[in-house]
Amino acid sequence: MSRRAEGFSRLAKAATPTLLGFIGVLILALPVRFAEGFVPTPLLPLVVVFFWSIYGPSYMPAASTFLMGLLQDLLTGGPLGLWPAVYLSTQYIVLSQRSYFIGREQKVVWIGFTFAAAGAALILWLVMSLMSETLLPLGGLVYQMVATVALYPLVAAGFSHLHRRVIVEA
Amino acid sequence: MVVLGQDRREGLGRKAESRVGLILLTLVSAILLLSSLYSAEASVFKKARETVIDAAAPVLELLARPIALVQSVVGSVRDYFHVLEENEALREENAELRQWMNEALALREILSRYERLQNYYKPLGAAPIDAFVVGESNDAFVHSMIVNAGRNDGVARGQAVVDDFGLVGRIVDAGGSASRILLLTDVQSRVPVYVEEADIEGILVGRTKARPAISFVESSEPAEFSPGQRVLTSGAGGTLPRGLPVGVVVAEREGEAIVDLYANYARARLVRVINYAFPTVELMKEGVPQPVIEDRAVKSPPPSSAAAEPPPASEPRAPAVRVEPAPASEPPPPAPVQAVDENPAEPAQTDDEGPFLPPEEAAAPSAPANEVESQPTPQIEPQDEAPPSDEAPEEPGGEPQ
Numbered sequence: 001m002s003r004r005a006e007g008f009s010r011l012a013k014a015a016t017p018t019l020l021g022f023i024g025v026l027i028l029a030l031p032v033r034f035a036e037g038f039v040p041t042p043l044l045p046l047v048v049v050f051f052w053s054i055y056g057p058s059y060m061p062a063a064s065t066f067l068m069g070l071l072q073d074l075l076t077g078g079p080l081g082l083w084p085a086v087y088l089s090t091q092y093i094v095l096s097q098r099s100y101f102i103g104r105e106q107k108v109v110w111i112g113f114t115f116a117a118a119g120a121a122l123i124l125w126l127v128m129s130l131m132s133e134t135l136l137p138l139g140g141l142v143y144q145m146v147a148t149v150a151l152y153p154l155v156a157a158g159f160s161h162l163h164r165r166v167i168v169e170a
Numbered sequence: 171m172v173v174l175g176q177d178r179r180e181g182l183g184r185k186a187e188s189r190v191g192l193i194l195l196t197l198v199s200a201i202l203l204l205s206s207l208y209s210a211e212a213s214v215f216k217k218a219r220e221t222v223i224d225a226a227a228p229v230l231e232l233l234a235r236p237i238a239l240v241q242s243v244v245g246s247v248r249d250y251f252h253v254l255e256e257n258e259a260l261r262e263e264n265a266e267l268r269q270w271m272n273e274a275l276a277l278r279e280i281l282s283r284y285e286r287l288q289n290y291y292k293p294l295g296a297a298p299i300d301a302f303v304v305g306e307s308n309d310a311f312v313h314s315m316i317v318n319a320g321r322n323d324g325v326a327r328g329q330a331v332v333d334d335f336g337l338v339g340r341i342v343d344a345g346g347s348a349s350r351i352l353l354l355t356d357v358q359s360r361v362p363v364y365v366e367e368a369d370i371e372g373i374l375v376g377r378t379k380a381r382p383a384i385s386f387v388e389s390s391e392p393a394e395f396s397p398g399q400r401v402l403t404s405g406a407g408g409t410l411p412r413g414l415p416v417g418v419v420v421a422e423r424e425g426e427a428i429v430d431l432y433a434n435y436a437r438a439r440l441v442r443v444i445n446y447a448f449p450t451v452e453l454m455k456e457g458v459p460q461p462v463i464e465d466r467a468v469k470s471p472p473p474s475s476a477a478a479e480p481p482p483a484s485e486p487r488a489p490a491v492r493v494e495p496a497p498a499s500e501p502p503p504p505a506p507v508q509a510v511d512e513n514p515a516e517p518a519q520t521d522d523e524g525p526f527l528p529p530e531e532a533a534a535p536s537a538p539a540n541e542v543e544s545q546p547t548p549q550i551e552p553q554d555e556a557p558p559s560d561e562a563p564e565e566p567g568g569e570p571q
Contacts, residue, residue, distance in 0.1 A: 029226065029316070030233055031306035033241065033436055041308045062192040066199060074222035076307035077314040077342070077350055080215055081202030088196040095189065128311045131207060132357040137378055141310035 018064040021048040029075040040144040053094040117145045220345035227348030230304040298442040313356040320347040328409045330444045336415040336432030362406035368395040383426040411446045
């Protein structure tokens, strides 16, 4: 391949996780309506942030996490800054635990993701309760996090395949 | 499983430097969050939201239609198993609706007769804006939808959005070609409503569950309502039209009424934005201030504002009512607005009458006088010199208080 095409393809590969994150945000804004709207759409950007913070933090710089969260705020209509705060704090915590997760089998990583999702849900719930000055019901949030956690293995398998075969490959 | 360990060595060195940007941006987002707590309506935020909605709407629309298609197919597969019961239920509902239709036609006939009696001027109707739901924030706490109609189509902030069944929500952000609806179940949603038969007003507060609650204004009398009564918008505050169906009271909890909404959010696809403008009252300054009731919508103005300015007693002049055709709400229930009074008979009758209504007009609308908005606009006639006659106390509820 010529130099330019090679550079371009490398750029495209490096941008893929961010693009996947943006696609996840877009899916969150679509009227997908699983189970007649009873189950909220799973939080795919959280999976993206979690996965690439562990396995390739250089592909998920803080700026793109911030932009992902900002786009989600603007599209879904929450208070601006909420989702960037949630994603960035999740990324911070995961980065600090990264050396633990590398090399572990996927079940452990899955459980780790459950904790990350629980932490994100807690932050979300606290901030939204503060803003509406009442204790908000947890039901919908729990459903959303359970759906996300349940979807994690499938999505993570896809992401790891993508990461190993496409992105990291020289 | 393959160990992705080739990053390990790089990761150790990289950890230190990659954190700074992370912390910085976390601080930035925290500041953003705090500022949106205090000034959520800042124009910067609004512009940002509107721009993003406008930009994302075409993409969302492109993706939403195949999703709707897939869901309708899946839904019809599921419905296939319930076809027999659904048919039976639909047949019963159809029979009941036919009776309602007959009654509605009879009422329409009666109403048209009243309208003719009162010299009624019906404002021009306006078409509501139809829009397709292209985005839905199916978040745990934020319940909103994005529709593909914006300011260019006449959508403005605060307007009501309905679908086939009832009120869906209100417009909160209106971009150029797309806008956002805040659904009734969102925690920030507040809609003034009233319970139809109990005739009490309250505010519908969203509680993120499927059933929002009405919180009532504190008063000396406890609010009495019972399950099964309909809930409609009350029009208080002047931003929503009165009479839009919202839901049915199903239960009471801690003094609040729990409402089962008519709108079915799981199936909302095509919605209509109601282009409603609250009528205002102006004073004409032509020597003699006269009350001018400028009706820019179907709903009649609140009687108190019209009754506030009795013209001076110099000469009996009927009020000039300027009625402007303007976007009106839909469905338009007839609001008996007094037309321009060139009727010479009326000054002659004023001597006999009480300050507000000639007798024959008082008799006719007694039936629809139950609801505030259907009271006939009172005749503002200079009655200061005319003593209230004997007939005044007999007028059944014609006077607005």
